[in-house]
Amino acid sequence: MSEYKVYSVHMGKAKCALDLGDGSERGEYVDQDYILHKLGRPHRSISLMYCYYPLDKEFPGRISEVMKDADVKFQWDYPYDDYFTYKGGLEGDRNGEPFTCMRDVRRHGQDVTLTLTIDPNVSDEQLIAIAEDLRTFGRVFLRVNHEATGNWFSFTKRTTYQGVADFYCRFNKILHEKAPNVQTVLCIGGIEDPNATEIIMEKEFSQAVRETDIWSVDKYMALHWGWPFDVALKTSENRTFKRDTVENTYKLTKMSYDRFKVINGGESKPMVMSEFNADGDVTGAYDQAVMVKGFCDMLKADPEEWFSGFTFYQFRDRGRLGLEIEDPNNQNVGIEQPVLQTYKEILHDDFFKPEMTKGGEVSFPAKLRWGSSEDAEGLEIPLHFDSDPHFCEVTFDDESNLMMEINGKWFYKSPKAKVIDLMSAFYEKPLNGAADLTLRIFAPPASGENDLSIEDGMFNSYQTIEKLPKIRIEFEPVEA
Structure with a gap:
């Protein structure tokens, strides 16, 4: 019998969810182990950016690599968007990207936000194949042809704006029928103007506003969209950058939500920012951090609960839109920016952390359920610490896939790992004397995918824990 009492715990929604962009036209994908150790806890979702233009002769090559000798003067001047290419669908398989990254994300207790720019001329059969691709990945947020009222992405140049909106509704309907685990964004x-009474292209996109699952705008409080083809300078004649205020950005986002709600007959839907940041190219590194914090302070102070979450764009960037800047000598090395520590403080603020609800006492074997990062049932073990520990670790003799949290810091245990050292939870937050803490354990799917052969497998995965791992806590060195 265990010396510890064990209880059930439910992980639910935060007051405001935090998601993180990981890889795009501006940076490479960074694995989730690195991000977890750097930031200390998982996100609700990780945003991955891909494109699907299977009717083009260059596809599935990444267009900037296929046309590396082309005379391009703007990021979006290629025949199709310079994202990583979607390797699934009717023509591909699920062994490559984005599925390798999606599995990594989900193993680490996070949902996937898949941003996918798509040629609006593809067939229903091709769209159905994408829906089939996503059925095993639990809750997926799918952002189809984002920034759809802009003029930079290739999909806007291949049809009218009404055509872009109609395509969205067509794909949305297919997804709801074939992959109900997918939520469309x-x-x-x-x-975009404080004096406006309607959203941009309201006539064209009203049906999409009503039929989508989630509303979103991308808001950069500062942005240099001419990167990397020019430098943002005070003396620049060609202004390829802008800076707004925190207050105006917040106001326009809230006004957008209010108007979406009107278009939807007064009914509310979740409202998010799918890309959010202040570009250090314009603000410099210090003001970038100040502006990000200022926006989050406004969210916390607003008594109206209207906003569901935002995606910080992005973790590592070749420009100055990242928590880290990519080392120009080595793409696998990141250079931490001041905004990283600011964002880390936001990430660990109770307002942005998932709600934990303790249940009754449980015995082993215990069956854990993973629905999503906002709906999971795990274990909670109260632990007493006499003082700040010198050793704190857990030892397993099984091949479970787990996410664990203690003292505010999260740890990942892969199926192959046996011993997880928890001491780093105390390096930044040492205990000042005796304390009672809680070790929480959750079980996202080990493969990163759900088992559709079980009755509710599209929405849930399960893992049975036969017994409690061995917990070692010591309050002095092995030898003084």
Whole structure:
């Protein structure tokens, strides 16, 4: 019998969820182990950016590599968007990207936000194949043809804006029928002028506003969109950058939500920012951190609960839009920016952390359920510490796949790992004397995918824990 009492715990929604962009036209994918150790806890979702233009002769090559000798003067001047290419669908398989990254994300207790720019001329059969691709990945946020009221992405040049909106509704319907685990995210311009009474292209996109699952706008409080083809300078004649205020960005986002709600007959839907940041190219590194914190302070102070979450764009960037800047000598090395520590403080603020609800006492074997990063049932073990520990570790003799949290810091245990050292939970937050802490354990799917052969497998995965791992806590060195 265990010396510890064990209870059930439910992980639910935060007051405001935090998601993180990981890889795009501006940076490479960074594995989730690195990000977890750097930031200390998982996100609700990780945003991955891909494109699907299977009717083009260059596809599935990444267009900037296929046309590396082309005379291009703007990031989006290629025949199709310079994202990583979607390797699934009717023509591909699920062994490559983005599925390798999606499995990594889900193993680490996070959902996937898949941003996918798509040629609006593809067939229903091709869209159905994408829906089939996503059925095993639990809750997926799918952002289709984002920033759809802009003019930079290739999909806007291949049809009218009404055609872009109609395509969204066509794919949305297919997804709801073939992959009900997928939630669609409509990302359009919204209200972009404080004096405006309608969203950008309201006539064209009203049906999409009503039929989508989630509303979204992308808001950069500062942005240098001319990167990397020019430098943002005070003396620049060609202004390929801008800076707004925190207050105006917040106001326009809230006005967009209010107008979406009107278009939807007064009914509310979740409202998110799918890309959010202040570009250090314009603000410098210090003001970038100040602006990000300022926006989050406004969210916390607002008594109206209207906003569901935002995606910080992005973790590592070749420009100055990242928590880290990619080392120009080595793409696998990141250079931490001041905004990283600011963002880490936000990430660990109770307002942005998932809600934990303790249940009754449980015995082993214990069956854990993983629905999503906002709906999971795990274990909770109260632990007493006489003082700040010198050793704190857990030892397993099984091949479970787990996410664990203690003293505010999260740890990942892969099926192959046996011993997880928890001491880093105390390096930044040492205990000042005796304390009672809680070790929480959750079990996201080891493969990163759900088992559709079980009755509710599209929405849940299960893992049975036969017994409690061995917990070692010591309060002095082995030898003084």
